[in-house]
Amino acid sequence: MILDSLLPPLVVLSSFLPGLVIFFLDESRVRLRTTLNLVGAVTKLLLIAYMLWGVFHQQDFVFRHTVLPGFDLVLNADALAMLFVTLSAVLWFFTTLYAIGYLEGAPHRSRFFGFFSLCVTATVGVAMAGNLFTFFIFYELLTLATYPLVVHRGTPEALRAGQRYLAYTLGGGAILLVGIIWLYTLAGSVDFVHGGSLAALGSAHAAELRWIFLLLIAGVGVKAALVPLHGWLPQAMVAPAPVSALLHAVAVVKAGAFGIVRVVYEVYGVTFAQVLGVLTPLSWVASATILWGSLRALAQDDLKRRLAYSTVSQVSYIVLGVTLFGPVGTVGGVVHLVHQGIMKITLFFCAGNYAETLGIHRVSQMDGVGRRMPWTTAAFTLAAFGMIGLPPLAGFVSKWYLGLGALEAGMDWVIGVLMLSSLLNAAYFLPIVYRAWFKPQAGEWPHEHILARGRRETGWLLLLPPVFTAAAALAVGLFAAMPFSPLDWVQLIAEREYAP
Amino acid sequence: MNRWASVAVALLCAVLALALAWAMWDLPPAPVALPAQVAGSLAISGVEHPVTAVLLNFRGYDTLLEVGVLLIALLGMLAAGATPERMTALPPDPVLEGLARLLAPLMVLVAGYLLWAGAFRPGGAFQAAAVLAAAGVLLRLAGPVTAWTRPGRVLRLALAAGFVVFLAVAVLGLAQGAMLEYPRAWAGSLILAVEAGLTVSLGLTLAGLFLAGPEIPRGGPRT
Amino acid sequence: MSLGLFYALVGGGLFALGLAGLILQPRLLGKILAFNILGSGAFLVLVGLAQRGGTPDPVPQAMVLTGIVVAVAATALALALTRRLADLSGAAVLPEDDARAPANPRGPDGD
Amino acid sequence: MAIESVAPLPWLVLLPLAWATLSFLLGPSRGAGIAIVGLLLQAGLVLLLAWQLTTMGTQHHAVGGWGAPLGIDLVADGLSVVMLLMTAAVALPVAIYARAWFVAKPAGAAWFWPLSGFLVAALNGLFLSADLFNIYVTLELLGLAAVGLTAATGERRAVAAAMRYLLATLLGSGAYLMGVALVYGTYGSVSLAVLGGLVESLPVVMLAAGLMVAGMLLKTALFPLHFWLPPAHGGAATPVSALLSALVIKASFYLALRLWFGVFEPLAAVSAAQVLGALGAAAVFWGSVQALLQARLKMLVAYSTVAQVGYLFLVFPLATGTPAEAAAGAWQGGVLQAVAHALAKAAMFAAAGAMILGAGSDRIDRLGGVGARLPLALFAFGLAGIVLMGLPPTGGFATKWLLLMAALETGQWWWAAVLVGGGLLAAAYVFRVLLAAFAPVPEQGRVTGVARSLEWTAFALATAGVLLGLFAAHVVTLLDVGA
């Protein structure tokens, strides 16, 4: 059906077109801008719901446009794509709500929301890319759409962070491009195929393929913030809170991790990658990143900075899962793509609430904040527990499968990494929770912008999104075994991947 | 530029001259013989003089564009402008002026003859225009004609007339099938018309290259 | 040696001479003369080489007529620019600074 | 009259000549309206021609009805039509831009319209001509029109730049003319069609080819022959800068391409091609670094042109003596780069002009506040910058893609390094401007608004540069006609 092949581009356009219009809207058209934002977000959700149903029933949604001979723009809504698309669309919806509240009365909102929409457009494109070209197009678009958001405040610090962000990501993009073209000249195709397409090239090109793997992983690893390519991420947290939320949970970091998933599973094929012997080094890098990120997080007083280093660490769980050969490891890694997103976005929403409501930016200022902002702090606590991996929260499910996967792959040392990392997670999250709930308030709040009114501790639009996402973090853990839960969906993907 | 670089350039140019000489030295005859083709088509070209036939018929398109080149050179000069206070002021010279007034009509006559002669012997629009231009230069040097500050409408029309006629003929040819294709019967007359237009315009333009004076940019001279 | 080839060789010499002059002459007036000499050289080669067999060829002759007019147009424009430049800067040489200086931090504002 | 019977070839030359003359007759500073109408008609004609090409193949027109070698032929093949499309696509928005620009800044307006009409006619004539001597005349027409336009502000810097430009362009066409003289002397014809079957590797032909190509390198401002370009492109009135950088240098590049891969193909040597590529690579780095060092916005953009010209010349090593498929890809990549750069650079100059007008200064460190006051112009500048960086999905990316493929397929990885490194350098200088424009300003209201058409035309051009990447396949198909 023609309509079916048009659905993927429609999903992309559902945020692109509103974004474009918003960009040219006058600053004062608040109502029209908000309507456009929400209409786009809801349309996208509806389209996705329809496609989810279709994909579940083995229906194909593929769009193809030839840009140059041998160079097709392909959008393919396969199961893995839908997982990421759904995640980003749902979280975008909440982030949009949150951002509307967060930026009330701030300058340059048309510019902000324009690029905000472009950013989601790019993420959805990354998710549905059917080959490396298409992936690369949206991957670079993502860089360009997020840059103005990072420097949005225009402060010297923001500009510096933006410069660093660009240097890292554009450099990564260039490396990725070389890898893609090299691969294309070698293999003649860079389509994403279940089980990978390179095994046919065999061992004759093993050395070249290893180099290409290095280029590709380094290219996408910049955005996934693999150590030592992570330098931009902690700096980029100068961006406004909704941007950080999106950057860390959905868009940029995830696009990198997702790219690694695609490269390993659908370009090389996990079996062939194992044969080439490239998975084990990657697992070392991932483990190092997990531990390094956690260690650095420990040392940060700035709340958002601590969360940023936590992201560095947590995203590498996904990469680690990918390197664990076997379906269980895959499940652990890929499901964490969703779980980490839900939990991390909650944390950033909460951090934004503290800053926006009370002017709290540092952990050391958080004493007793639980009593002033109970809902926010409850959401924060839930998400933090999830990150640590306490059952029955989302993070527990991920770590459980990762551990089992490690055993299955015969990489027992990974268990040690997971244990150590969980301890570190606890070490940097628990003190915050303790301070917030149990320490008495120490003097005035640094800068109280929004006064509590009755039971409402802050603006509705700021409060509802974190509460919802925290509830979701609980739900995806509690109901992990239900049909259509992320875990269920990921198991479907893993089955298809390892199907002979 | 320093001394050694200059020597190097000079040496390279000398090498180029030698290379040119060596390359041209012993060439076989050209495989295409255009003079024969020109001679073969001369009868239907509308003129008897082969150079004029090439210039205004076979390769008339070159000439059309070349007139454009002259016009834009003049435009470029007008556009770049000149500072009025520094225009060369010439002292009046009654003898020169008298001579110029005497010679100018004579030169116009010569130009007319050259134009007419071009159809069957050396001469033609360009030579005629050059003589006209010389008359203009003479008049300018002698005094009666002043520098053009900003060509008025009539002058602009005269400057462009030749080009306009040429363009019109080119478009007319399109109706025949090709740009600048003259109808056989009319070829001679059309070419003469083009040449007449060109003589006037080219003469004025060439003179204009000499006369084009200060075009003051709006807002006064800038320094 | 035929007459045509002989003048073509002279043309080659003039072309090289003009080229050297165009590059080496510091004064604009000198460069303009050099360009004209270079052009004359090319014209001589065009007609001379074509007529090396001895028969006159009207085609290159017509081309040279075109070329001469183009050359005088270019010369006139060049001289006008030279005069204008002399009016503005008091010198008939090209200023060194504009082309070389990579950055001109103290340059005036303008468009 | 049926649309099939319209012959676009001669009209593409006659039409701009006609409106140029008309605007000259109207007088100084007049003629914007007829120019825009003329360019609209021209765009229609080119589209018609492109359609004729895809349905009927290469188009010919024998001027005067004589036919080569006695007469002059006009020929439109895929390459010509792509260049004509580029000309129309750039000239029309620039004309709309110029109309608003000269209202705000009258310097240089006096004879802009007739001169630019002749410029467009010369470009069209050049792209269509299949006759070496006729091409010489169009080259001179183009060069003198461009010089006149450069000098038109009458400012000292502009006049000096115009003078330098004039000498360079005259030297370039002089060398070309010498080549034509040698070719005519050897073969007795200057028709490309006739010569195509005759040219062989004689010393005299080698010398002719060398002189002609060298002349074109000078006119295209390939490093180290670029000395004349930055002051001319940076010093002219902004609409003129856009025309010069986008179109005029492309004409000589087109000619170098046409000759090298056309009549002179039997002589094309791999070593010479490598030298051209090396100069191109040097241009990419030198131009980019100089762009990074500039204090003035328009000089930055002009040096960016020096860098971008470098990419054009990577075609020669990638398509000379390499396997047919890789060569075809490289060749397409080179032409696409010419088009993508034309659109992006015109957009960039247009946007830069609007920003300078708004900020009241062309110094980059005085651009603060432009981002807030003129977001559309800045957005256009950024988009154009993305095209120049070669990021997807723009025209610049399609170019880079094709060239990179050719480089890796032929094992010449060093050109790949140039392409990738050049893109990053371009990012550095583009974002330098964006950062400066985003910077907050202490003085409120220092930046003033500008006419909306100044911003919109820049945006339209930049968008065209982006869309070119998505529809590159169509351009490549068109390019294959008669290749």
Add this chain to the structure above:
Amino acid sequence: MSLSPFDLLLAVMLLLTAWRALVAPDPFRATVLFIVFGLLMALAWARLSAPDIALAEAAIGAGLTGALLLDAVGHLRAVRRQSSPPGGDKAREAAK
């Protein structure tokens, strides 16, 4: 027509005047030499059986270009006289 001693003499004169015109330090002198060169060119064209070009060269190449050059030289001298102090050395060198 074949090569005669006159042609040899003409060739030598052409190259000599061209060279002298290029190296002459005085612009006026250079211009006069160039006009002579143009007239010699006209003779060369006549020898090449190209009377049309000979006419054009004499009228346009030597005549008009010469007049333009002389006018420019005069103008540059006037400029030098008027702007001695600021343009100083360069101007003097230019119009020497």
